[in-house]
Amino acid sequence: MQYSIRPATGVPIYQQLRDQIAAGIARGKLRPNERLPSVRDLSQTMVVNPNTIARAYTELEREGLLYTRPGLGVFVAEAPAPASKKVRRERLQKSLDALLVEAVQLGCSSDELMELVAERAKQFEWAESTAG
Amino acid sequence: MQYSIRPATGVPIYQQLRDQIAAGIARGKLRPNERLPSVRDLSQTMVVNPNTIARAYTELEREGLLYTRPGLGVFVAEAPAPASKKVRRERLQKSLDALLVEAVQLGCSSDELMELVAERAKQFEWAESTAG
């Protein structure tokens, strides 16, 4: 997988990397138990300090998306047990509102937004069933 | 209009204010050419440093959402020329992907997400027509 960092955005490098890895897992580009590049390798490839790479990995491990096998490397975790419907709604609220505010400010119609969401959603890997 | 600041979130105060004003304009609660409270007044009402209020106003002016008439105060700008469909899509891509990644990781199904978006979208004020 390829990672692209834009230093001028103000978004921290470790965050950009974290987001791209998380997206890779969500979209199925990174499979469970797949090994990620080592901190040292990736830091050389991306021309970024090893600590910064390590921080992205650490964040993702805390979130349960990666796990570390000491001495062996960092790996993609199995998909976690699904949260309840209520929890899902609460957690998504913030990102959803951010999207809606942006859409409104851009003069995007409701229909256009729904279409855009549906379109993009096809490219993601969805769980087959959903717990209540 | 009323503004609510949550100090414990880590989101800078000036940005919380900026977002609430921007949302107010987008949702029509603040009308073009309406005058906003003065920096001094608002800083007293909200018990916040005047510099912080000023910064929120400055950001919004830079974005073209407000304009200043020296000696008279700060006002809501006219609605800007709508962006092209292509530009809208590009701008929304980032927030949309963030939402989708979160949804997938929460084990939220595609249908459930669409339903959630549609539901919440009803509560926003949309432009009636959309330029291409």
Next chain:
Amino acid sequence: MQYSIRPATGVPIYQQLRDQIAAGIARGKLRPNERLPSVRDLSQTMVVNPNTIARAYTELEREGLLYTRPGLGVFVAEAPAPASKKVRRERLQKSLDALLVEAVQLGCSSDELMELVAERAKQFEWAESTAG
């Protein structure tokens, strides 16, 4: 509050500090919305690198025990909404088993352990009611 670090234990400094602050909050020595010493001050007092202090604070913020007000400092958060009984049991399992294994290995009797727990528990601040 006073913090004591034992460098020879193998337990990371940032962890020791984290644990002591967490204990301070649990035992009521640190009150909600109380301000903690600044990273720079504490790093001088404890003769530890500022990054190490910052890491302890960051961990606690992620856990929801502290919050940061940008430019002002770090503060103790309000007590969070209680978890369900089932969740509580699961989360405590690990620490509880560690305690029991240790007790057994030391040749401590079951009664003696219960007595020890009861004794020490009196010194902690307990929630008045418990959600199911």
Next chain:
Amino acid sequence: MQYSIRPATGVPIYQQLRDQIAAGIARGKLRPNERLPSVRDLSQTMVVNPNTIARAYTELEREGLLYTRPGLGVFVAEAPAPASKKVRRERLQKSLDALLVEAVQLGCSSDELMELVAERAKQFEWAESTAG
């Protein structure tokens, strides 16, 4: 005796094995002077590097829980002289406080914790008497 290793936990493999053997001894599943599987056999059974098995055995020998008869294998040691009550209390303090801090932060009541401890304690094998 069966050993189960969870690679995704971040806990070193040698330590997981060490803990399970120690617990086995404490709970009487492994009897004094009983022979343990050879490093080579166990490393094959568990699909783990022999060095890792050896390290677990070495640690336990250092702690006095195992002893080696060169050319014959590794054996469970006799039960050690019980620690004094004071020593037991001191040693348990740390784990106990960790448990209490967690319980408080989870909103677990004092009674609920005592009940939980008592319940779980029944499943452990306790020494019949305790020296002072």
Next chain:
DNA sequence: GTGGTCTAGACCACA
């Protein structure tokens, strides 16, 4: 070889 911890010191955003 792997990641984890700690130090030192620079730079930036926020109030």
Next chain:
DNA sequence: GTGGTCTAGACCACC
């Protein structure tokens, strides 16, 4: 003044 990010480089534990 506050904390947050990033770099540089050292040392350790694990496999």
